[in-house]
Amino acid sequence: MNAMMRRVVIGTAAVTMALSVAACGKAGDDKAEGGSSSAGSSKNQSIGLLLPDSVTARYEKFDKPLFEAKVKELCAGCTVEYANAAGDSAKQAQQVSTMITKGVKVIVISAKDAKAIKTSVQAAVDKGIKVVAYDRLAEGPVSAYVSFDNKKVGELQGQALLDALGDKAKPSTNVVMINGDDADPNAADFKAGAHSALDGKVKIAYEQSGLWDDNVANQKMTAAITQLKAKNIAGVYSANDAMASGIATALKGAGISGIPVTGQDAELAGIQRIIAGTQSSTVYKAFKPEADAAAQLAVNLLEGKSIDSLATTTLTSGSGDKVPSQLLTPVSVTKANVKDTVIADKLYSVSEICTAEFAKACKAAGIE
Incomplete structure (x- = not known):
């Protein structure tokens, strides 16, 4: 009888522990969605940055490091996956596919060819990935655009x-x-x-x-x-x-x-x-305000927050999509x-x- 009671107690404790672990797991998942730096959620906090070429000095020297620094400031647990198309639109399309495979949640892209990238943008969105057009307004269902007038x-x-x-x-x-x-x-x-x-x-x-x-x-x-x-x-x-x-x-x-x-x-x-x-x-x-704005848009989209106060105007892309936009002054x-x-x-x-x-x-x- 005592042995039976011990088995019941042990079994109950095991169920309780399992429920506790499940509850902790759910809490961790919620934090990941909110931009927490908790371990194990980094895959859900990854942002892709795709730039068009290395001939234009600004991209490697300014845009990339400034964007990465701002993302880290806004979201300590976020990671940035980076690639440069080196002036090749086909290569950039492949880079989008790679980002999709890696499971990034947001892609920030300065399109080498705004029209050619449309299919890739659609493929990313079909996988639940938000896309931010950076400096150049890519075609397709992008969630936001940041550039200058x-x-x-x-x-x-x-x-x-x-x-x-x-x-x-x-x-x-x-x-x-x-x-x-x-x-x-x-x-x-x-x-x-x-x-x-x-x-x-x-x-x-x-x-x-x-x-x-x-x-x-x-x-x-x-x-x-x-x-x-x-x-x-x-x-x-x-x-x-x-x-x-x-x-x-x-x-x-x-x-x-x-x-x-x-x-x-x-x-x-x-x-x-x-x-x-x-x-x-x-x-x-100014590179910093643009990179900072793109990082803020990306983190907000990753965390499910509104971008209405950031993207205060709307532009129409070449594909006819109405895109919430943030335009800076040159x-x-x-x-x-x-x-x-x-x-x-x-x-x-x-x-x-x-x-x-x-x-x-x-x-x-x-x-x-």
């Missing part, structure tokens, strides 16, 4: 070119226009914004895509010089700093100097060209405000900009 970027670029031309800005003045990659929806916005500033005030005598590639931009600029002749070119609209590098090389090779060349991204080399006078302006899109940078923008924000130090090659130009510009 891209038409405003183009307007700033166009106006900076007119300002640099000064009295030479006339309807008969020849300007070369080297746009971004048509596969990037931002490129169309930059182009539209620039045309809104330039059309009717100067003559766009040659316009081509430079594919965001310095070598391609160099080839296009060389072709423009051949077609228009060096003496007939008053200025160049370049959609970003990487292409401005190739354009500057082509201009130098043709013996052209002193004409304005625009840019974008505030790359270190672009800032140095501005100081040296071989590029007239760039557009500074800033035009010329030699006159380098100190008040990229240096003041500690994007670059004076020593980084004013290397031996640029020391004299920096001194002349009052940057020491």
